[in-house]
Amino acid sequence: MATPRTESFEAIVIGGGLVGAAIAWGLCRQGLATVLLDEGDIAYRASRGNFGLVWVQSKGLGAPWYQRWTRASAGEWPRLAADLAERTATDVGLQQPGGVHLCLSEPEFEARAERMAQMQREAGNTPYEYRMIRAPELRDMLPGLGADVVGASFTPYDGHANPLRLLHALHRAFTEAGGVYVPEAKVEEGAAAPHDFAVLAAGRRFAAPRLVLAAGLGNAELAPCFGLAAPVRPQRGQVLVTERAAEILPMPITTIRQTQEGSLMIGDSIEEVGFDLRQTPPVMQAIADRAVRSFPWIGDLSIVRAWSALRVMAPDGLPIYDQSARFPGAYTANCHSGVTLAGAHALLLAPMIAQGVLDPMLDPFTAGRFDVRAAS
């Protein structure tokens, strides 16, 4: 087969999920001619299974740089939502009323209190407001709490959004701003030189001085081709969804949130089972059990859907961001919080990539942290 003619862009983004779409739109917004290559429905599609929290309070224990990045993203989110609403007339359902993590035993409450105190210490000069709330006060905040709930942690920074509408809006904003979206475009071949990249996908050849790998679990295989490393593994999470009900929950809870349409989403699980998207009754039962202990009235609601998805997880659970030292202009972005970090990806990371320099605040996120050298 003859080599197809080369289509030149200023940036290639590989991966059409929330991470790739947020960065691609961010690059477009910076005025870069950008092509977004999306593998298609054979991909694992974590962005289709997301829970939808814009969550701050538990992110980055022992890793204050992750706490700062998450806070920064939550801070950018209102601008992201407003911009997407203006450009696409899509309401991505952002609400940031604060959020609660429920504790169902004294040991859980004590462990949570310690964790939150450490988060506040590690926040340094950035204010980190939180409260540990005991059950009697909590009962005034949340309707019909179960007898097993002993208390909760609260921060005002947490919120939630509709992940599917977000994905839709990012894609629409991207294409309406002139970005080129190519579906069914699994990358077959790549060529790298500093600030000079080419990839073959969907029978077409694309070239650009910038290349961003945002292919989720696919990054593990792609990264070495471009002088990068993305040691990510799948981690399964399962979700239950109830029938729609009139609004009752005033704020999201770590594992329970009520959507704009009234459904209750109930999570989650953390399972190391490889590339296995099955659902398992014992895990679904455990998820439902904790939800009903938290709010006994949830037991009256019918479950109408359930699914599992695979988180994109680095060995230490933190995101990975890098620019290739060998092939400058090639970047990776890997994380399991595509919704929470969408604000940062579109409005902070994309401008850095456009400028060609990652801000030093992202230095700790390099995959170099997993090298034996780095540890010695």
Next chain:
Amino acid sequence: MFALRPERPATIEVAVEGQPLRVPEGASAAVALLLAGIGRTTALSGAPRAPYCLMGVCFECLAEIDGVANQQACMVPARPGMRIRAQRGARRAGPA
């Protein structure tokens, strides 16, 4: 709009929106709603709906049956004394 077939006598008495109504044995709660000419409204936009597929697929026949919200009325056989109300808007959730 709907009439009973003459060969199937209506022997089961239910209450649709509090009004007594007889349906044939083996009829579903959705049949009672259709006979009564009662529709529901959707959870989000409040658009009018009525039983449609009558085989458990479309969820358009949602009703409150004996106090339980959001039941698929077409899948529930009518029983004597059953209380059937159309589902109007989103169901309520929360502590009793």
